[in-house]
Amino acid sequence: MLEKEKKINKLFIYWLCMSLLLVYFAVLIGGLTRLTNSGLSITEWELFKGILPPLTNTSWNLYFEAYKKIPQYELLNFNMSLSEFKIIFYWEYFHRIIARIIGLFFLIPLIFFYFSKKIKKKYLNTCLVILLLIVFQGVIGWYMVKSGLVKDTTVSHYRLSLHLSTAILIMSIMFWLIRNVISNNEKFFFKFSISNIFFQFLIYIIFIQIIMGAFVSGLDAGKIYQTWPLMGKNFFPNDLTILTSKNIIDFNNHSLVQFYHRNLAYFTILYVSLMTLFIYKKKIIFLYKPLYILLIILFLQIFLGIYTLISGLNIYLASAHQITSVLLIFSALNLYYFKTK
Structure with missing residues (x-):
């Protein structure tokens, strides 16, 4: 039986x-x-x-x-x-x-x-x-x-x-x-504690970043600034003027959407770096392997994102960039799964 x-x-x-x-x-x-x-x-x-x-x-x-x-x-x-x-x-x-x-x-x-x-x-x-x-x-x-x-x-x-x-x-x-x-x-995903929220937040960041990526794709916003690390010659797009608080959340603006997508990527890198330091400082050995997987996929995604942009939006690179974002959220889920008890 x-x-x-x-x-x-x-x-x-x-x-x-x-x-x-x-x-x-x-x-x-x-x-x-x-x-x-x-x-x-x-x-x-x-x-x-x-x-x-x-x-x-x-x-x-x-x-x-x-x-x-x-x-x-x-x-x-x-x-x-x-x-x-x-x-x-x-x-x-x-x-x-x-x-x-x-x-x-x-x-x-x-x-x-x-x-x-x-x-x-x-x-x-x-x-x-x-x-x-x-x-x-x-x-x-x-x-x-x-x-x-x-x-x-x-x-x-x-x-x-x-x-x-x-x-x-x-x-x-x-x-x-x-x-x-x-x-x-x-194991339940929504199991709240300070340390769990710290790991959950990475998943939320990646999820929001995927949504921003869909905005970029849907608006063809990647066709505006195809340079990196700057947008043209500036960090902030020179064709963008923020006059009111409503302008900050104008997700119909191509330049603003690309700006958010870029900078949310930088924030993700910073957050994962802090998480890596936390795991090593606390010597949470059982999280090392899922962390390595996350880091490898994150760096691959960064590489694909940059080269998709500067290639003039090569279709195959853009497709790889999109599909790797799924692997990235899987790796973040996997890390959090190991963390939860």
């Missing part, structure tokens, strides 16, 4: 890990869809109808004609051919397909685990929260796309950041659950 329980537990872990990898892959494809300006190529939600791509020239022309009616085509891509349209179509199509796969891959095994009573009660509620967030994420995805179909040539950067941050939240919950299942534990 014990051997059977171990097998079920392994199956449960493999399922969670595969679910996490699928969401990670969806974020990768979603990022490339944004970077290639492909996200508005399918102008209908088509939850069931859109499972198969167009298979005839007539079908392709119907999709292309629908795309021609939106501002992105009329203002930016009016010279686009059908063959060029197919390229951007497939980016969005594959992103939607992987989203459907995630939903089914998570739902069907969860039903099996529940009705066969193979899932522990302490993990069931977390899985249900993840399922609800996955459904919510699908709705957000369409809500985001709709923002670029009427007046604008791109989607709202606020909705884009909501879409990305929800994906990060889903993966973070999955990651924490996997760590609990593997260690046969029930």
Whole structure:
């Protein structure tokens, strides 16, 4: 009986890990869809109808004609051919397909685990929260796309950041659950103490930084200042004037958004440096390994961020920069997990 329980537990872990990898892959494809300006190529939600791509020239022309009616085509891509349209179509199509796969891959095994009573009660509620967030994420995805179909040539950067941050939240919950299942534990994230808050705060910083990165991407704010360490010839962008307190939180301002994204990165480096000193000073040896992992990923992310900028926003570097941010939040979660008792 014990051997059977171990097998079920392994199956449960493999399922969670595969679910996490699928969401990670969806974020990768979603990022490339944004970077290639492909996200508005399918102008209908088509939850069931859109499972198969167009298979005839007539079908392709119907999709292309629908795309021609939106501002992105009329203002930016009016010279686009059908063959060029197919390229951007497939980016969005594959992103939607992987989203459907995630939903089914998570739902069907969860039903099996529940009705066969193979899932522990302490993990069931977390899985249900993840399922609800996955459904919510699908709705957000369409809500985001709709923002670029009427007046604008791109989607709202606020909705884009909501879409990305929800994906990060889903993966973070999955990651924490996997760590609990593997260690046969029930550690709670929101377990407050002074030292816990110190480690939690890093996770919040990275999460906010990812949101700022989505703002930069959504506004194409990385195209304004492509120099480092200065923005042009100054630390503070010379085209920016702060006249009122409202100007400080104007997240529609391209220069300000890039300025915040840069400086939040510097703050993250400073915070991790202080955390490193704290861990070594207190000689918390069991945190050394997860700390090293965090530091390696942080330096990789810094490197990718700088070179993405000065390369003129190379798509592959930008994609790597985005996807490494997920690894960074995982490493911060991992460090905090080791810290909690």
